Amino acid sequence: MSATVSPARMASSNPSESSRVEMEAWCPAGLLYLMGAAAGWLAIALALGFLDSLKFHAPGLLAGSSFWTYGRVHAAQNSALLYGFGVQAALGVGLWLLCRLGRTALAGPFVVFLGALVWNTAVTIGVLAILCGDNTGFESFEMPAICAPMLFGAYLLMGICALLTFHQRQPGPLYPSQWFVVGSLFWFPWIFSTAAILLLYTPVRGVLQAEIGWWYAHNLIWIFLGFSGLASGFYFIPKLLSRPLYSRQLAVMAFWMLAFFGSCGGIPDGAPLPSWIASVGVAGTVLTAIPMIAIAINFFQTARYNLNTLDANPTLRFTYVGLFFLFIAAAQQIVGALPQVSAITSLSWFGVAQRELFVLGFFGFSMFGAIYYIIPRLLRIDPETWCPYLLSAHFYLSAVGILISYAALLVGGIGQGILLADPGHSFVDVMRGTLTPLRVSTLGDLMLLAGTVVFLANFARVVGSWCCQCCMAMGKEGK
Amino acid sequence: MNSGPLLFLGLFAAMVFSWLGFVMEPQLQIGNLAQTNTVVVGDATSQTYPLAPSGDAHQGAEVYRANGCASCHTQMVRPAALGPDISHGWGVRRSVAEDYLFDQPVLLGSQRIGPDLANFGRRSDVIGILTRLYEPRILVPGSVMPSYRYMFEIRKIEGAKSTNALVLPDKIAPEAGYEVIPRPEARALAAYLLSLRKDGYLFEAPPPPLPKTNSAPAAAVKK
Numbered sequence: 001m002s003a004t005v006s007p008a009r010m011a012s013s014n015p016s017e018s019s020r021v022e023m024e025a026w027c028p029a030g031l032l033y034l035m036g037a038a039a040g041w042l043a044i045a046l047a048l049g050f051l052d053s054l055k056f057h058a059p060g061l062l063a064g065s066s067f068w069t070y071g072r073v074h075a076a077q078n079s080a081l082l083y084g085f086g087v088q089a090a091l092g093v094g095l096w097l098l099c100r101l102g103r104t105a106l107a108g109p110f111v112v113f114l115g116a117l118v119w120n121t122a123v124t125i126g127v128l129a130i131l132c133g134d135n136t137g138f139e140s141f142e143m144p145a146i147c148a149p150m151l152f153g154a155y156l157l158m159g160i161c162a163l164l165t166f167h168q169r170q171p172g173p174l175y176p177s178q179w180f181v182v183g184s185l186f187w188f189p190w191i192f193s194t195a196a197i198l199l200l201y202t203p204v205r206g207v208l209q210a211e212i213g214w215w216y217a218h219n220l221i222w223i224f225l226g227f228s229g230l231a232s233g234f235y236f237i238p239k240l241l242s243r244p245l246y247s248r249q250l251a252v253m254a255f256w257m258l259a260f261f262g263s264c265g266g267i268p269d270g271a272p273l274p275s276w277i278a279s280v281g282v283a284g285t286v287l288t289a290i291p292m293i294a295i296a297i298n299f300f301q302t303a304r305y306n307l308n309t310l311d312a313n314p315t316l317r318f319t320y321v322g323l324f325f326l327f328i329a330a331a332q333q334i335v336g337a338l339p340q341v342s343a344i345t346s347l348s349w350f351g352v353a354q355r356e357l358f359v360l361g362f363f364g365f366s367m368f369g370a371i372y373y374i375i376p377r378l379l380r381i382d383p384e385t386w387c388p389y390l391l392s393a394h395f396y397l398s399a400v401g402i403l404i405s406y407a408a409l410l411v412g413g414i415g416q417g418i419l420l421a422d423p424g425h426s427f428v429d430v431m432r433g434t435l436t437p438l439r440v441s442t443l444g445d446l447m448l449l450a451g452t453v454v455f456l457a458n459f460a461r462v463v464g465s466w467c468c469q470c471c472m473a474m475g476k477e478g479k
Numbered sequence: 480m481n482s483g484p485l486l487f488l489g490l491f492a493a494m495v496f497s498w499l500g501f502v503m504e505p506q507l508q509i510g511n512l513a514q515t516n517t518v519v520v521g522d523a524t525s526q527t528y529p530l531a532p533s534g535d536a537h538q539g540a541e542v543y544r545a546n547g548c549a550s551c552h553t554q555m556v557r558p559a560a561l562g563p564d565i566s567h568g569w570g571v572r573r574s575v576a577e578d579y580l581f582d583q584p585v586l587l588g589s590q591r592i593g594p595d596l597a598n599f600g601r602r603s604d605v606i607g608i609l610t611r612l613y614e615p616r617i618l619v620p621g622s623v624m625p626s627y628r629y630m631f632e633i634r635k636i637e638g639a640k641s642t643n644a645l646v647l648p649d650k651i652a653p654e655a656g657y658e659v660i661p662r663p664e665a666r667a668l669a670a671y672l673l674s675l676r677k678d679g680y681l682f683e684a685p686p687p688p689l690p691k692t693n694s695a696p697a698a699a700v701k702k
């Protein structure tokens with residue numbers, strides 16, 4: 001096994017260009033649906049987030065309607081973001097990577113489509129139920145008990161197809177992206193069923209509910225979404241630079257250390273639990289510094305002499321920026337886990353800023369980078385069909401939006417923590433101190449929303465031009 | 480790292496590792512907690528702790544959950560070494576696992592846009608709570624808490640004014656001849672918030688030590 005196996009070589013060596021196109025003729029419907037719906041849900045989530053953000057300017061806004069009260073909109077926004085956008089984007093990109101790297105066709109494309117349909121139905125029901133007041137109360141697991149079996153069933157439909165696709169791969173060494181996709185797809189049903197059973201159907205007693213809720217949310221974001229984003233990075237950077245991955249050994253180490261240590265954590269220090277639980281979490285989180293450094297070295301060494309390609313390729317641009325956000329978010333997570341820091345920053349906007357950077361920044365940018373690459377190949381149309389102006393607008397609006405929102409919330413969070421640590425300040429003073437950063441972050445939220453709407457317009461344009469091509473081709477055949 | 484089954488086996492091991500540590504072991508350690516007795520402080524007698532909430536408070540907890548109150552309010556007091564919670568008057572002692580035995584679901588929250596509510600019942604009253612729910616900025620100018628007007632009914636006064644009507648400053652009050660009456664969900668929520676008292680001293684959350692003095696304890700002097 002060579003240490004320098006690259007996806008470029010794997011994808012282009014064996015099957016000829018034409019057979020690769022053949023391979024991808026099968027599954028546009030299911031994957032296109034997953035990716036399109038993901039982007040749609042992201043727009044919904046960002047619109048709900050923008051509404052919530054507006055309430056810091058005018059707390060009396062829509063006060064007469066229970067449907068649009070802050071707490072409900074917040075929960076609905078979080079569910080739309082994680083389950084509507086996060087899981088679907090991860091599945092869409094992950095399934096495509098499994099096909100491409102395994103040099104095989106998607107197993108059961110119809111089942112994937114069906115799974116996506118059920119999944120979207122369940123998320124729609126869940127988000128509406130939350131707005132009507134049926135919220136479980138657990139952060140990142142807000143959708144009511146009725147949605148859990150639908151979500152789980154839909155996931156199994158798609159997950160089994162992923163497993164079969166992985167199983168029918170061409171023999172040969174596994175590429176790091178495959179580990180990360182498999183790890184991510186494998187993780188979700190375990191944590192989701194644990195949370196559903198122990199929080200909703202046979203709830204554990206007392207404060208353990210909160211503990212399991214935190215553990216679930218941490219694993220959903222850091223392992224499930226994190227592994228998906230990394231899978232995309234590990235594929236596209238070497239592939240688009242036509243360079244081998246710098247070190248497979250570093251990737252192996254990072255993968256296992258992240259799986260073991262990254263899955264421990266998420267419990268705030270000082271929570272009403274035996275203190276070893278939070279301490280183990282702190283230890284696990286601090287140890288993720290090692291795999292994060294390994295990943296940074298690996299990507300940097302791979303891309304080192306090729307940073308000038310940044311402008312040329314939208315996928316690379318999104319992926320690089322996404323990884324940049326990952327390293328900031330990871331550094332913040334590690335520093336914020338230290339007890340001396342968390343005494344000040346925990347339970348403040350600090351954590352919200354960090355999560356936003358991870359989910360919308362790292363994961364979101366990685367997924368959009370992948371989607372810009374995948375969709376033209378899925379539909380067998382020219383990648384130039386993406387309108388370059390809309391694409392740039394999406395990139396800059398999102399990147400600047402994230403940075404504004406993140407910086408504002410980070411400053412607000414640290415300020416909130418420092419003021420609160422001084423008993424001389426009343427809580428009302430502290431809260432007033434955070435208002436300016438919060439109001440600034442509204443601008444970032446609006447830019448993110450605008451960026452996603454621009455993406456949807458571009459997406460509609462590409463799918464529309466694909467439909468025209470199909471119609472013309474069918475017309476010619478008819479004559 | 481080229482064998483599918485080995486990859487799955489490794490991932491399964493990692494998953495089990497995390498699951499045993501964060502789901503199984505905590506359940507074994509504190510999954511079977513039961514009511515206990517408070518530590519005797521001074522002249523007080525020991526009491527059963529915690530007590531089951533009243534029916535009203537139980538319904539109010541559902542209102543609290545449904546409206547996502549936990550997205551802005553936590554219900555946990557961190558120990559003095561790990562945060563300034565106690566010095567802000569949010570509790571007399573840190574919160575411990577026993578405090579939540581009767582909560583279903585347990586809504587600890589994860590962010591403090593508003594103050595911690597673990598002991599809100601110790602520092603509030605029903606009129607204050609209802610007024611705040613209707614218009615938070617009457618009592619706390621500049622507050623960003625939403626108004627929960629949908630939990631109140633504005634109705635025409637027929638005959639005498641209702642004793643349940645909110646007393647509001649002129650700026651906020653409805654037009655003459657109308658009054659603001661809390662709906663059942665507002666009353667239940669107020670009952671729940673008043674029931675929030677996580678303050679029984681327990682073995683693992685003892686009362687603060689008495690200040691050190693040079694004089695002998697009072698009881699010894701009497702003898």
